[in-house]
Amino acid sequence: xxxxxxxxxxxxxxxxxxxxxxxxxxxxxxxxxxxxxxxxxxxxxxxxxxxxxxxxxxxxxxxxxxxxxxxxxxxxxxxxxxxxxxxxxxxxxxxxxxxxxxxxxxxxxxxxxxxxxxxxxxxxxxxxxxxxxxxxxxxxxxxxxxxxxxxxxxxxxxxxxxxxxxxxxxxxxxxxxxxxxxxxxxxxxxxxx
Amino acid sequence: xxxxxxxxxxxxxxxxxxxxxxxxxxxxxxxxxxxxxxxxxxxxxxxxxxxxxxxxxxxxxxxxxxxxxxxxxxxxxxxxxxxxxxxxxxxxxxxxxxxxxxxxxxxxxxxxxxxxxxxxxxxxxxxxxxxxxxxxxxxxxxxxxxxxxxxxxxxxxxxxxxxxxxxxxxxxxxxxxxxxxxxxxxxxxxxxx
DNA sequence: ATTATCTATAGATCTATAGATAATGC
DNA sequence: ATTATCTATAGATCTATAGATAATGC
Numbered sequence: 109x110x111x112x113x114x115x116x117x118x119x120x121x122x123x124x125x126x127x128x129x130x131x132x133x134x135x136x137x138x139x140x141x142x143x144x145x146x147x148x149x150x151x152x153x154x155x156x157x158x159x160x161x162x163x164x165x166x167x168x169x170x171x172x173x174x175x176x177x178x179x180x181x182x183x184x185x186x187x188x189x190x191x192x193x194x195x196x197x198x199x200x201x202x203x204x205x206x207x208x209x210x211x212x213x214x215x216x217x218x219x220x221x222x223x224x225x226x227x228x229x230x231x232x233x234x235x236x237x238x239x240x241x242x243x244x245x246x247x248x249x250x251x252x253x254x255x256x257x258x259x260x261x262x263x264x265x266x267x268x269x270x271x272x273x274x275x276x277x278x279x280x281x282x283x284x285x286x287x288x289x290x291x292x293x294x295x296x297x298x299x300x301x
Numbered sequence: 302x303x304x305x306x307x308x309x310x311x312x313x314x315x316x317x318x319x320x321x322x323x324x325x326x327x328x329x330x331x332x333x334x335x336x337x338x339x340x341x342x343x344x345x346x347x348x349x350x351x352x353x354x355x356x357x358x359x360x361x362x363x364x365x366x367x368x369x370x371x372x373x374x375x376x377x378x379x380x381x382x383x384x385x386x387x388x389x390x391x392x393x394x395x396x397x398x399x400x401x402x403x404x405x406x407x408x409x410x411x412x413x414x415x416x417x418x419x420x421x422x423x424x425x426x427x428x429x430x431x432x433x434x435x436x437x438x439x440x441x442x443x444x445x446x447x448x449x450x451x452x453x454x455x456x457x458x459x460x461x462x463x464x465x466x467x468x469x470x471x472x473x474x475x476x477x478x479x480x481x482x483x484x485x486x487x488x489x490x491x492x493x494x
Numbered sequence: 495a496t497t498a499t500c501t502a503t504a505g506a507t508c509t510a511t512a513g514a515t516a517a518t519g520c
Numbered sequence: 521a522t523t524a525t526c527t528a529t530a531g532a533t534c535t536a537t538a539g540a541t542a543a544t545g546c
Contacts, residue, residue, distance in 0.1 A: 110517050110524065117525085138507070149527050154509075156525095215408045218464060252484060260465060261458060261484070268457030271411060272450070291445060291454070295488015303498065303543050310499085331533070342501050347535075349499095 118156045120146040125153075125163045126209070134160055134212045164216045165229055167209065171202050172232045179235050188243045189293060192262070195236070196285035199266060204281045207274050214267055233263060250297065262292050311349045313339040318346075318356045319402070327353055327405045357409045358422055360402065364395050365425045372428050381436045382486060385455070388429070389478035392459060397474045400467050407460055426456060443490065455485050 124146035128137045139160070143150045157163050175198040182191060203210055220229055240255035240262075249255055269288040273281050317339035321330045332353070336343045350356050368391040375384060396403055413422055433448035433455075442448055462481040466474050 113517090114525065140507075150508085151511095151528075152526055211412050215412055218411060219404050219408055250484075250487070252487075253480065257465075261461060261481070264457055264461030265454060267461075268454060272453060287446065288454070291443075291488060294443070294445075295484060306543090307499065333533075343534085344502075344537095345500055 117146075117148060117152065121148065121153055121156050122163060122166055125157070125160070126167065129160075129163070129212070130206075130208050134164070134209070161216050164209070164213050165220070168213050168217055168220075169229055169231075171213070172230070174198050174202065175232050176235055179232070179239065182239070185242065185246060186239075188240075188248050188297075189289070191236075191239050191243075192289035192293065193286060195232075195266070196282055196289055199270070200280070200282035200285055203270060207277070210270060210274050214271055217267070233259065236263065248297065250295075262289075265292055310339075310341060310345065314341060314346055314349050315356060315359055318350070318353070319360065322353075322356070322405070323399075323401050327357070327402070354409050357402070357406050358413070361406050361410055361413075362422055362424075364406070365423070367391055367395065368425050369428055372425070372432065375432070378435065378439060379432075381433075381441050381490075382482070384429075384432050384436075385482035385486065386479060388425075388459070389475055389482055392463070393473070393475035393478055396463060400470070403463060403467050407464055410460070426452065429456065441490065443488075455482075458485055 121142065125142045128142045128145060131137070132141070137160075139150055139153050143153050146153075157166075175195060178194050178198055179191065182194065217230065236259040237256040240249060240259040243249050244251065244255040244258075249258060253261075265288050266285060269284050270281065273279070273284045314335065318335045321335045321338060324330070325334070330353075332343055332346050336346050339346075350359075368388060371387050371391055372384065375387065410423065429452040430449040433442060433452040436442050437444065437448040437451075442451060446454075458481050459478060462477050463474065466472075466477045
């Protein structure tokens with residue numbers, strides 16, 4: 109009962125925060141406006157989210173749910189190309205229509221990746237690491253670098269591509285991401301000697 | 302005379318800010334402390350740097366000066382490998398000993414890359430773009446993507462590698478960066494058909 | 495006389511926390 | 521009775537700006 113109430117309030121604050129972020133920008137907006145829109149006190153916002161960044165971390169987590177689901181249900185020993193195409197499609201589906209917050213979320217993700225090292229919040233990182241490890245075991249990947257490292261590089265490339273697209277969205281995001289995947293695969297695929 | 306005075310004050314604030322950033326962290330520190338250390342009013346800080354991020358942008362600019370110098374004096378038509386090794390060495394020389402501020406600078410750079418699109422502040426991006434274009438003209442690079450885009454991907458990879466190193470600095474930074482360069486070259490080099 | 499640089503400060507906003515309320519566990 | 525959730529608010533810090541000072545240009 110109390111848990112339900114808390115989650116409901118938290119969710120209301122979360123959604124209101126995203127609206128205000130999109131309208132006024134993350135760093136420019138006032139927490140007072142978020143509190144007002146979600147009909148709680150400023151202190152309640154603070155109780156649920158110590159900082160604005162914590163809201164963005166929640167969005168980062170949410171954004172990974174559909175991707176993770178699709179990745180997990182891939183056939184065993186799927187070719188890497190299929191894995192990366194799936195990821196590209198899901199990334200594009202989520203961010204193409206909500207690109208306003210992408211730079212702020214990317215910035216938070218980048219910091220967490222190194223500073224906080226919060227494995228919980230970037231779950232796709234783990235799932236992809238596992239898929240890359242399997243692919244490597246089958247000889248689909250170069251062994252110049254460990255598969256988890258390659259997975260991180262792929263994600264970094266995808267992030268960079270999304271930021272570039274953000275600044276200059278000429279092509280559909282999915283096309284750009286699939287292009288990046290192809291480039292990555294060319295470099296990272298095992299040489300057939 | 303006035304210009305000289307201004308530049309001196311600005312420089313004093315800049316150096317004091319970096320000290321305070323390193324000590325207390327960028328987001329946690331107080332501007333009052335920076336002002337006090339540089340013996341000006343808080344308003345003077347605000348006059349020279351509208352936000353803390355502007356100090357980091359200045360650091361980003363400074364960090365590129367030695368790299369740019371080395372890149373410009375490379376022999377005409379240098380092999381890409383040499384270009385990337387040079388860049389790796391300079392990046393490592395600058396950041397290996399001052400990694401505390403790297404995540405904050407990276408975060409600012411990432412946002413600028415897309416949001417502000419401030420070509421002035423990421424000059425290495427242009428220089429590298431030019432070098433990649435020359436290399437492409439000589440058939441050193443794949444033509445799957447335009448050379449400027451490849452240069453951006455390379456920089457994104459280098460950035461990602463630096464962040465990973467930051468979190469887990471087992472190897473020397475230069476080694477990590479050269480490893481990334483090699484991986485990139487494998488993928489991006491033109492196929493000899 | 496005009497303008498750039500800087501100070502002083504009012505008002506806005508945030509962070510931290512004491513206390514109210516209502517659900518939970520005993 | 522204890523604890524989690526939330527409100528109200530004091531004090532810290534920031535942002536925006538009016539005004540002081542000193543250099544510049546005419």
